[in-house]
Amino acid sequence: MGLLTLTVSFIMIVGLAPNVRADAALEASNPRDGDTVPAPLSQIDLTFSGPAKLDENATRLLDGAGTDVPYAAVASGDGRTWSLQPTSDLSGGPHGVIWEAKSADGHTVKGVLRFDVVESVQESATAEEGMEETNEVAADTAQADIEDTNSAVGVIFGLIAALLLTAIAIIMFRRQRGKAAT
Numbered sequence: 001m002g003l004l005t006l007t008v009s010f011i012m013i014v015g016l017a018p019n020v021r022a023d024a025a026l027e028a029s030n031p032r033d034g035d036t037v038p039a040p041l042s043q044i045d046l047t048f049s050g051p052a053k054l055d056e057n058a059t060r061l062l063d064g065a066g067t068d069v070p071y072a073a074v075a076s077g078d079g080r081t082w083s084l085q086p087t088s089d090l091s092g093g094p095h096g097v098i099w100e101a102k103s104a105d106g107h108t109v110k111g112v113l114r115f116d117v118v119e120s121v122q123e124s125a126t127a128e129e130g131m132e133e134t135n136e137v138a139a140d141t142a143q144a145d146i147e148d149t150n151s152a153v154g155v156i157f158g159l160i161a162a163l164l165l166t167a168i169a170i171i172m173f174r175r176q177r178g179k180a181a182t
Helices: 002-020 122-146 148-179
Strands: 028-029 036-038 044-048 052-054 059-064 071-073 083-085 093-103 108-118
Touching: 028 108, 044 093, 044 108
Parallel strands: 036 108
Antiparallel strands: 028 044, 044 083, 052 093, 059 093, 071 083, 093 108
16 A cells, blocks of 8 residues: 555656746747748747746847837736837837746746848848847847756756655655565
8 A cells, every 4th residue: 555655756756847847938939939020020039938027127129239128018917928019110120029027936937039120022032131130149149048947947846856756755665664674
């Protein structure tokens, strides 16, 4: 009976460990990373998997030259979607968002979103070239900061649970063997 309880406990702990974390990951954006959208663009939406607080001091909206574009950040009622509303519509060219937010459990999540705004079909090729330059600059400045802690936390909890349950199983086995010998 004890071994059955131990086995069920082990399965529950290991099975639930990856779901214990509450980090909010970026679930969707509009425009999506790599999208080409028609001008003018008046809003960029970031939707997270759970409630998040956008860090407006660390989040930057950039044009193709890497210049900050002023914006207002507006949260949805549930705190999952944040809308970045530039003070003036974004016109043709590459743009990017380097974003940072805190999830409900206090962990920081970060990322980069790149998109291209085109005035017309002819400008698309020129905008793509500019976007490549923006991608390189944004990647160089932000890539080192991007962390994916979600899977690491689950793995760590799973390993700790497995080690604890293994130790408990060994202790119980030795006690049972000791009782049988007496």
